[in-house]
Amino acid sequence: MGLFEETAVKAKDAFDAVAKKTNEVIGIQxxxxxxxxxxxxxxxDYEILGRMFFDEKADDEDLGEAYKTVIDGIKESKEELAEINAQIDEQKRTRNCPNCGAKNPDTSKYCGECGEKL
Ligand SMILES: [Zn+2]
Known part of the structure; x- marks a missing residue:
């Protein structure tokens, strides 16, 4: 093998090594x-399973403490969420007076506090 051919083979080996490495990286990605x-x-699937378990077992007195702790947490979160949603509904049904800032029913034409037109 001449010098040119040896150099060409080395270059091809180097190229193949880089290509192999690139393919490995792409493969890993x-x-x-x-x-x-x-x-x-x-x-x-775990979430679905958890919801199924909650729906079936939430009021089961025989569950272990670990289950009860998580179930109680979900129950508290449900109550908190209901409270927040009630506040959102409340906010939607009221309008703040541009003059005094008082909350007025959405249907009011004048502020109940200062009489400003709403
Ligand atoms: Zn007002």
């Missing part, structure tokens, strides 16, 4: 995306 997709699906 694809696998990471696949792993993330599977993890996402698994999380959704």
């Amino acid at each position: 694809k696998l990471k995306i696949s792993a993330a997709r599977v993890e996402s699906q698994m999380s959704k």
